Amino acid sequence: MIENLYSILRKCSICKINKNLISFEKSKNKPYDRGYRCNKCNALRAAIYRIKNPEKVKAYQKSENHKKSIRKSSKTYYHKNKKKRAISRKKWAIKNKKIIALHSRMRGKRVKQATPKWVNKKELYKIYQNCLPGYHIDHIIPITHPLICGLHVPWNLQYLPAIENIKKSNKLEV
């Protein structure tokens, strides 16, 4: 069947050019499941329709049918690319360990409470991304101190060698 698509010619009803069946729109219940207009002419027709009927196109884009078809195609895309996505995610995770560390810290209750809503997250990411191996991100003013509460914001963060950070733990001289 697939061979037919490449070997059988059909004359396009619009441009009158003979083309392989593969160049024709898919259409059920027609010979070889292909219609009579070639893809090129079809695309042109659709483009002209969009220019001539902007209101109809807008209405269609808002319609349930359109939303349904988008949902359907994104669902198939999701399932088709599951493996690919898993691999690229793993690669990303290896490159971005610090960001993952930030995410897991942000999920922690204390950090969450110390992170104001207005904080520039991109800046935070940058700080975590640039942290050298062997260093920890340290809160200059601790966010878990019983007397004062530092914030999880860029200017309250510093890089500390991991050992120093463990020594400092939560001590702050006030």
Ligand SMILES: [Zn+2]
């Ligand atoms: Zn054509």
